[in-house]
Amino acid sequence: MGTSGKDKQIDYVEFNVKDIARARGFYGDAFGWTFTDYGADYCEFSDGNLKGGFARSAGGKPGGPLVILFADDLGDTLKRVESAGGKIVKPIFDFPGGRRFHFTDPEGYELAVWSDK
Template sequence: MAPSGKDKRIDYIEFNVSDIGRMRAFYGAAFGWTFKDYGPEYCEFSDGNLTGGFAAGGDARTGGPLVILFADDLAGAQKRVETAGGKIVKPIFDFPGGRRFHFADPDGYELAVWSDQ
């Protein structure tokens, strides 16, 4: 069997959400993600590089792995998150290698956005 090129790499991220439409609106407005529906209980998202899904009816959970997005314009990304209805959990701060902020999406998942600028 030939190697797929995907071996040992993150392939998909899935969120249990309370309202797929609300999550589509948030991530579409904040990050420009695109979506493909698979019935009323599941929606796939794409950020142009990685795909994942929103599964309706599950319990949103905080904690677990921290999903980190990249932004060329960190302050602009924070403003889009706030405008889209996200809550800033940790404002922009410096860390070795760059700067980042953490936010909670409408279901309470904590994610981060970083930049090397």
């Protein structure tokens, strides 16, 4: 199996927002970002260098972006996260484009890891 060249690197950032249209308007007007909609609850953005997303958060807490890392081998990375002291808070799940899991690090920060495999 080949590697992507971005294994274990920060690859994506997600913002939990209550109003995707408002977030699009702000970041589009203020910074010129472009957008791709994936249904009513998700919108991907691009700043020309980094991609990220706005995820609708009905009752959740807005703010505090979710940093997402990429892994060539998602299962192995999950094991490494657990072995290093991380706590899995969302087991591996499928989404359009791949699979991912969420974890908290020993300091309590939530991050995610995704793979296109």
